[in-house]
Amino acid sequence: MIVKIGFTYDEDTVYIRCPSKVGRNIRRLQRDFDRWLYDRKNNHPYWELFDVEEDGTECWGVSFNEEAFIYWLNNVRFKKGKEVAYLINDPKVLPKKTIKF
Incomplete structure (x- = not known):
């Protein structure tokens, strides 16, 4: 599944590819990422x-960008040694989900 990521203070838009199971829950995962990111214990x-x-x-x-979210997905949330999300430059299909940081 393709997910579009936008940033409030950056005009660039990036896209990630992830399994459908991850993409369907991307907004919940974004909230979990935010909690992890702003927790001073981490x-x-x-x-x-x-x-x-x-x-x-x-x-x-x-201070973070899409690489932080991808890092969190691959190494913190889903740490089975397999990459679940990666950046893509030119998606061939329209994104099914959009999130904004």
């Missing part, structure tokens, strides 16, 4: 330190 490379307050408190945010 050590992933998408954290960015954007400020340190006067008392030394660090303020963190995330």
